[in-house]
Amino acid sequence: MNLTIVSGPPSSGKTSIILKTIDAFQRRGLSVGVVKFDCLHTDDDLRYKKAGIPVKKGLSGALCPDHFFASNIEDVVEWGKREGLNLLITESAGLCNRCSPYLMGIKGICVIDNLSGINTPKKIGPMLKSADIVVITKGDIVSQAEREVFASRVSTVNPRAMVLHVNGLSGQGAYELSTLLYDETQNLESVQGMKLRFPMPSAMCSYCLGETRIGESFQLGNTKKMVWEEDET
């Protein structure tokens, strides 16, 4: 089985891109399944089901979704193997743009859209920076100039990544993406012992543990203060 980890900001078009890409795989007779991670709610699993794709969803609820991903990915891979998949895709939304779910040695794809603005590549951290492939979506509704500026900013932040434009509506570029995701010779047995590409923040403060009161005396653990200098402009 092959594994691909897809990540990207909410509403960037991850599900549409994955659906169009799986379409290309199905024509080749390969079986693909998806595990969708989200925080509070998602109906995307229904879109996969409707397309006849084996799907599971995981809602992290009160936990940070990327932490939740890391603690569940082993079982996810087990499920994929039980289903007899050729390719397993995990999809998760990066919520604070700080973490990334990519594992070393596993293909990582970041999906971002042209509408998010040209300063976005700078704002997104390891989720964009450590991806192998960056898929840019919604190119059909912005000007060619913005597409070019956006793509050049992406490759400034992540010069090693392959940058692809894929249209989630028409599917233009999805076939091409599919050729980059499946490697016949690769056979993943387990992800046990693998490592995250980038460590998650070492946040552990009283608010992580359910504190709701505001005030210095309630703040314990790893906290941080803004700098308020008099001459600051």
Place this chain on the structure above:
Amino acid sequence: MKQQTIGALINEYPFIIDFFQQNRLDVSGHENTTFAAFLAKLGEEELEDKAIDIQNLPGELESYITQMSDFLGIEKTNVVQSLIILPGQDKNGQAEDFEQLEIFPSQIVSIVGPTGSGKSRLLADIEWAAQGDTPTGRSIRINRSVPDSKWRYSPNNKLVAQLSQNMNFVMDISAGEFVKLHAESRMVQNPDEIAKEILESANRLAGEPFSSDTAVTNLSGGQSRALMIADTAILSSSPIVLIDEIENAGIDRRKALELLVSQDKIVLMATHDPLLALMADRRIVIRNGGIHAVLQTTPEEKDLLTDLDKIDAVMQNARQMLRMGDTLRREEIFA
């Protein structure tokens, strides 16, 4: 490269300032140290706060420098002198009935066929420089040989620029700043001059003039299209331009095509407007996912184009008079 100081690197490759900025690294005051030494000095807290990956950054800086140097270097030799499309098959596996289609810079080829007939697929085949490895089985040749893989994988070398009906500007800046921003991302030597040239060209295409201070989001439909076309013609890195229907309103479509062609672009144009379709010397007919035929525009059609132009001129004239607040009179409109 590893031994050079940051200052020396900036001197040699001025574009890396952008790399530092986009990666949220403030190197000012550290010009006399190497990049690795600079990273080593960053405190653990800062590394975590800014999500900085010191292990990989030096390698990434190197990749960036190589990539940008390549990009700036090949720019000059990046010329596409010929595009050839070799046949594959349609959705039913029927072989496409043409030998090969070769298109040269400054040529316009129109594409006709019902919605969903496979125009996107044709375009994707060109964009991906297909080698019999896409669902249509078509192959693309650039300069009469198998294309370099850079056309597929390099972010700064895309074969096709696209102009479609529903494209908008989403940035909230003035037209002048917008064009300059694009020019800077392309690393052109004289962004101000290029910006001026683009705005002048765009104004020649637009029915109503606009200034460099106008916000791009405030441009009329015709003005935006004019700016997009002028910008793509003059500044886009892609040698092939695909146009998906240019609307008639507020823009001189003939001049727009002339501008693209004058910049040595290969122009593919999906349209059902006879004025545009007949301006091309050839047209691709798409049916059921395949290229059904490649037609030459006949002398009769070219002749017909003159008559159709006259009809169009009448409409344009009437539109212009309405815009000026005139009352339409038969003898003036048909003058």
